[in-house]
Amino acid sequence: MALIDLNKKEVHCKIVYYGPGRCGKTTNLLHIYATMNEQHRGKMLTIDTKGDRTLFFDLLPLNLGKISGFDIRIQLYTVPGQVMYEATRKLVLKGVDGLVFVADPLRVRQARNIESLEGLRQNLLDLHMNLEETPLVLQYNKRDLVNTPIPTLTVAELDQDLNQTLKVPTFEAVATTGIGVFETLKAISKRTVTNVANKHLLSGRKS
């Protein structure tokens, strides 16, 4: 649910990084936080357990400049990936405007990726939203593991598992070093803001 503040001339959008546990959602946000100029990002809020797993969500507010005179403010959220946190994931998805699905390339996590994407589809349905109608990009993370002995999925296999029907843009990434992180962010921001702008700002229609 985007917020268009005509008084302050601001558009607020919520983008959620979704995916199975340990796929690198928080690592994406940490890289963005560490790399972006302080003028363009707010404080990063993290609620994690004593280990490094996200308990509730991470939040990183960004300021992405102006479109049609409106300041574009994006709030990046992550969800906890572990299976048991389904209710929490649904809470964080409330009011989402754009989605990044972060897939884990480890061959042993193949089923987890598919299960998590199905979970996302179902959670959106429960919120009266449709995955096919929500701005979405896929990120195939941890591509640095491809050149190691660890068995990984190929891009073709990940496409086959996750993107056969969705046919959305995909990005290969190594979130720990930042490869592909901003390409992913740029693509989902553009899709999300375009979607909101088409609905409200460019058509001049209010809802």
Add this chain to the structure above:
Amino acid sequence: MADLVLTAEIQNKATELIENALIKAGVSAVLLIDGAGNVLANCGARGAEIDAISLAALAAASLGATAQIAKLIGEEDFSLLFHKGKTGNIHFGRLGNDLILVTIFTDEVSLGLVRCRVTEITQPILDIFEA
């Protein structure tokens, strides 16, 4: 959950209601937010000091989690949530399905007064957003 277009008129009317009912009663700050964690209005002397974006996100999530807890014990929802600190307190009140009023106040203001005033302005605020 449809996108929300916030006009100056809506914001001014809501702010005026909050100022008259709560800020004049002595509370430190009031945030009006939606269920997705967007800040719709930020009022009060301490409003500018507070990290409103983080507070709104946490308040929305906290009240969302509380609703799930309510369901686990057979309740539809808990309409309010209150945390008491050493000197500062925070009250979360749900207004309708999508709005949340977060009130921050010291011990100099009674919880009863805050609850009463939040109840009083609930319907008028909903009317502004539904108009």
